[in-house]
Amino acid sequence: MKRPGLVSAAIVIGCILALEVACRYGFIRRSVIPAPSEIVSMLYMLLKSGTYNEAIRLTLSNIAISGLIATVLGFILGVIIHANDFLRRGVEPFLVSYYAVPTFIFYPVLVVIFGVGSAAIISIAVLMSVVAMITSTLNGLDRLPPAFPRTARVFQMSPVSTALLITLPATAPYLFTGMRLVISYSFIGVIASEFILAGEGLGYSISYTYNNFENSKMFALMLFIIVVVSVINSVLNNIDRRLKQRLQRGD
């Protein structure tokens, strides 16, 4: 681990220790935040007993499905928009200002269309994340050096092998950035939707424990989500960095 990594780890550990001390000595009441050690042991118990296994499975699979749909759909739309200048000039203003609008306000509309349940939740998450993938795809295609497709033509490559062997690897770092954003937005979209309009899943479980004053369970579930997101993020960060390093031109 490098120095900045050490510092961030120290900050996190320091905060947790401070919280632990504050809770143990009654500076913070148990009904506000339980001690970190209590949260961890609660999470361990919950996972061991399997009470929330079904909720975890459902939520993670909804995130995976919406992430997959948004990635593929966003990529295809990005390629289509890139190929069509006229379409692009019409669509670009919407893409740019898209995340200024809280997409979430449309959930009643989606509930009307898809009903309550996974379909509605997945569509909200896709709606929230697909534009990040479109934008990243456009970004990657814009930065493709013109000499690459020209080299493909000199080697008499077909459009398909040009796409697979040149365009795809050349734009991979940008596509990957898009995927990372898609995963983040899918997490937010799915869990937030479960909060509001589901009777199952992790988001629902958190809101249920909240409403029933089951504080340590609630915090244990929150901890679980944080751990999962951190692990996924650090794996993706690593891949991202490796892809970017290779693409950076040293001149």
Place this chain on the structure above:
Amino acid sequence: MSIMSEAIAIAPAPEAHAPVAASLSGVTRVFGASGSGMAVHALGPIDLSLYKGEFFSVVGPSGCGKSTLLDVLAGLSKPTTGTAEFEGRAIDGVPDGVGVVFQEDASFPWLTVENNVAFGLRRAGFEAAEVERRVNYALGFMGLRDFRKAYPVQLSGGMRQRVCIARTLVLQPRLILLDEPFGALDQQTRLLMADELLRLWRETNATVFLITHSLDEAAMLSDRIGVMSARPGTIIETIETGWPKDRDSRIVSDLRFASITARMWEKLRVETMKTMVSQEGKLQ
């Protein structure tokens, strides 16, 4: 002036009767002609024959249409008017047997040096052993042997350009089109690379079409040199150097070398000044 012309005129022209490898007749290229907006007349009209096995260089002021001319020869862009032929057939798309090294860095950053060099061979379906053999030879030839496992990002601009040259040469094209291939190299390396290029050209009997902005390079490497006018570029003068085929960089001390560069510069000075004046006009 008259002395110079004589010196050049005395030189024999051995390639004059060789068969034609590629030819352009009445070629022009206008950008944005069909759409709205302003049309840019980038090139021509150009009439040019490249003889089989000759080394032809093009010099000309910046922006005069050299790369555009190369694109037409490569079959990468269609002339607006006129016809282009390679080995007797109209050029439509990149013909078999034509290799191109672009002005910009076109090395693939996601592949190692050796995989970059092998790329074209693999697309063309050569078997692994042959790919290996040719890649090894090219890596040695280009001084890249120690970097075969490196990625382009780890190399200097000049080395990346050598990767691109190697990637083109391994396919043993009959017509090699090179757009400022040594632009990113230092002067000494340029001279050595030039010698290597000459050696390769002798060994393979390929026809070479080289764009360069170095008058020395053109004078030393070429059988013939086409001097281009300011945009829209036309060939205002073709100089035959008359060098023997087994020349190398030592001819720079030859008396004729000086007269050839002087001749090029005499023509280019005026054209380059035109370019500068028109750019000044744009600024105001």
